[in-house]
Amino acid sequence: MIQARMIQEWKTLAGTPIPEVAGRLSVALAPDCARFSLRVRPDDRAALDAPLGIALPDRIGGVAVGAGGHALCLGPDEWSLLLPAEAAAGLGERLGAAVTVPFSLVDVGHREVGIAVSGPAATLALSSLCALDLDAMPAGSATRTILDRAQAVLIKHDAEQYRIEVWQSFADHVWTLLEVVSREIALDL
Template sequence: MLHEHHPLKGRQIATAAAVPLAIRAAADCARFSLRIGPADVDRASLAFGLALPARIGEVSISGEKRAACLGPDEWYLMAPPAEQEAIERAFADLYATAIHSLVDIGHREVGIEVEGPQAVTALQSAIAFDVGAMAAPGGCRTLFDRAQIVLLREAGHRFRIEVWQSFADHVWGLLQAASREIELGI
């Protein structure tokens, strides 16, 4: 029997009401790493049920589905947990016509939502590039301090971090420290 452990379940970083920043554990979802040649992206889009973005750094969002292009042949896919089996079947059928690799990474990663006018400041505390310059929506693989993450900018002041469970507490602690500094005006 698989024992599931979500290191951030139910956690939220509390700040003073005057601080425009909310950090909370994201709802669980199905997560996949997709590798497929650019010529077959349209077929993969049909299998996933969302048009996959064509350029590195672009993100497609529809309802609870998200797709981020992380490389020339690499996508990070997210969907509601109830759709996981249907997505796996659709991609299994796709093997007959398009060479690809779809890997379930749902048990490896957890999500953290960072939202509000101070979200960029909180993220910038441990990310080396200019987070404020990211397109919305947009996404990339990067480092948060020393932990590898996938960072999605869903809207101007709304971000989602996808991080390995083993690094989740580390990332959470850094966000907690950054939110405290923002709250104190440091």
């Protein structure tokens, strides 16, 4: 007898707030969203722009905003889509009906959790976990990186606002590091 099991959705960071460092740093669970991994040949990407409601960026690290969400170019033929739930409902079917070029769309919403890091000390806080020069990272860009030992996608909205997308299995580790860094910033260490 074959027995089916449902995958249970879980968010590891619910209910564990990090105190805000008054006027300097805020670390919070980012608003939840639907997440998709999209693969398509670079020459065919424009065929998905209209059905998605977002023009897929053409350069690695590019971020496009539209349809209430974001498209992040993470590789030559790879995009990450962060969309509101209502825009994501039936997305695969809509794209399949509207697009004639080969593509792959995988729902990865169960895999990741978002963390919002903001404030004048946001770059300092993240720099303590990341080897990238975040001051040199352009606003409105995204990259894969390592935070301590955890793979993550880092989105820099502007000089004081970042979003981390990290696998749920590493989320508690990253959250704990941000908690320690937040305390150090509060103490001016």
